[in-house]
Amino acid sequence: MTKLELEDIQGYIIRGYAHMMYSRFVYLQITDAAAAKNWLSKSWGEMTTAVHIHDKSKISDKHLNIAFTHKGLSVLGLNEENLNAFSREFRQGMVSRHRSRLLGDADSSAPEKWNWGNYSGDSDETDDFIEPKDRNFPIHLCLMVFGNHKESVDDIKKDKIVCLKYYEELKAKFAENGLEELFSIDGQTQPDNKEHFGFRDGISQPIIEGSGRRGPQDDVVKAGEFLFGYENEFGVYPDTPLIVKDQGNQNLLAPDAGGSGLKDLGRNGSFLVMRQLEQDVHKFWTFLNEKTNNPDGSPNEKESLKLGAKIMGRWQSGAPITLFPEKDPGVISDINDFGYSKFDPDGLKCPFGSHLRRSNPRDSVDDHGIKESYKLSKQHRIIRRARLYGQIFAGSPTNTTPEGEVGLLFACFNADISRQFEFLQYTWGKLPKVKELYNDPDPIIGVKEKPDAGEEQNFTIQDLPVNRTIHDLPRVIKVKGGAYFFFPSISTLRFLATV
Numbered sequence: 001m002t003k004l005e006l007e008d009i010q011g012y013i014i015r016g017y018a019h020m021m022y023s024r025f026v027y028l029q030i031t032d033a034a035a036a037k038n039w040l041s042k043s044w045g046e047m048t049t050a051v052h053i054h055d056k057s058k059i060s061d062k063h064l065n066i067a068f069t070h071k072g073l074s075v076l077g078l079n080e081e082n083l084n085a086f087s088r089e090f091r092q093g094m095v096s097r098h099r100s101r102l103l104g105d106a107d108s109s110a111p112e113k114w115n116w117g118n119y120s121g122d123s124d125e126t127d128d129f130i131e132p133k134d135r136n137f138p139i140h141l142c143l144m145v146f147g148n149h150k151e152s153v154d155d156i157k158k159d160k161i162v163c164l165k166y167y168e169e170l171k172a173k174f175a176e177n178g179l180e181e182l183f184s185i186d187g188q189t190q191p192d193n194k195e196h197f198g199f200r201d202g203i204s205q206p207i208i209e210g211s212g213r214r215g216p217q218d219d220v221v222k223a224g225e226f227l228f229g230y231e232n233e234f235g236v237y238p239d240t241p242l243i244v245k246d247q248g249n250q251n252l253l254a255p256d257a258g259g260s261g262l263k264d265l266g267r268n269g270s271f272l273v274m275r276q277l278e279q280d281v282h283k284f285w286t287f288l289n290e291k292t293n294n295p296d297g298s299p300n301e302k303e304s305l306k307l308g309a310k311i312m313g314r315w316q317s318g319a320p321i322t323l324f325p326e327k328d329p330g331v332i333s334d335i336n337d338f339g340y341s342k343f344d345p346d347g348l349k350c351p352f353g354s355h356l357r358r359s360n361p362r363d364s365v366d367d368h369g370i371k372e373s374y375k376l377s378k379q380h381r382i383i384r385r386a387r388l389y390g391q392i393f394a395g396s397p398t399n400t401t402p403e404g405e406v407g408l409l410f411a412c413f414n415a416d417i418s419r420q421f422e423f424l425q426y427t428w429g430k431l432p433k434v435k436e437l438y439n440d441p442d443p444i445i446g447v448k449e450k451p452d453a454g455e456e457q458n459f460t461i462q463d464l465p466v467n468r469t470i471h472d473l474p475r476v477i478k479v480k481g482g483a484y485f486f487f488p489s490i491s492t493l494r495f496l497a498t499v
């Protein structure tokens, strides 16, 4: 049985810090590598580990985690051979023409329009890179700062005070630690964990084998899908960055579990994908309202909510429509122990094209049987760690207009960016042909702003005697920035201070 080295793993991958309702994601550049390494050599102990989360005596009112871009590792001093040991997606970053095509980042979501992105600048594939608007300086690292006012966990304002006070303490030393802040994004969590369209989020998460968390066996996924140094769902160790050229104090690193004899920079670490996704709540609910109006043109709130649930795969309460097909039971729900083959083989309750079913088909991947389907689904799972940005808002058919820009700071962990996050976005999210569907992208993350000539973008609701098709889906999210980060272990942080 796998046992994770919790003391060496940064906590955010194991727990979502859901009780910490306020957070600040600070994006920085390293201006003085020696000073930054000196800081790392002293402050690695300040990073919240997975042990701090399990051990009540160590629980603190503030949490801190850190992640680096490829460029950041280079500026810190990791040599070229060792940098090249990272996977291609991480080396390239999110801002290349190839990746944009894969991820569907076009029109107003094109990287040229982004506010930030991990532009690498000095890659041998430079021509392929797109420079985000106004940001021709690359991000080197991200500090994730969380606050929690223990006595009253549901008070966002108090969490905010703790978080920002901690941030100010850290910020006071940025300059002497060789760091310069580029910008930051504040993240929040609603007490009922609803995202801005109004649906409860963050319910379905894989359980990392060996993490000590319990849950349905179908949700237990091999640690190597998320953490380097452990076996994955294929029964092999994930492609981990190894130290191929001697540098730094390698005594701090464990040997490659795969048996190459080299030291493993990746062990107990992961890749963190971040995407700032602006949500057009007004467009989302106006579209649903228009499609469900009564024959006399008056709004039909009940039908609008139902169409929203069909699109998402859950009611606003979080209750899965697979188990509650007719109406929202209303009470906040975390029910997640269900499969589609068993409860809804024909998509009559939860449409094949819904965001939930496409993002994790569970026991029903195409025509594969239940066992094979779970196996396949587990090879494409991600650990989601999204936070909301902008004014807290929960949309509904009658409440469609938040104040100012709102969105999701989408974040997820995976050991293989290509097979996990990018596959979800590109294949299961964007591909129009899923099950018996032909012109149906994922209605939340796969719709194009400007479809090609003659291209349809539909949402099909399986029904009897005939299916219902909702035409002309609008794109309701806009990508405003994004980057791929390496989320190192504590040992690797200590090692990086010595390169």
Ligand code: HEM
Binding pocket: 195, 197, 199, 200, 201, 202, 203, 204, 205, 277, 279, 312, 314, 355, 356, 357, 359, 360, 382, 408, 410, 421, 424, 425, 429, 444, 445, 477
């Ligand atoms: C603004 C954009 C997005 C919104 C509003 C959104 C909303 C939601 C909601 C409400 C759920 C149901 C709650 C749950 O089961 O935990 C969900 C589930 C999920 N979403 Fe998203 N999502 C967004 C973007 C994404 C992206 C970019 C991806 C990945 C590429 C993604 C992947 C998933 C996955 C894997 C699940 C869980 C499916 C399952 O295990 O049943 N989502 N999302």
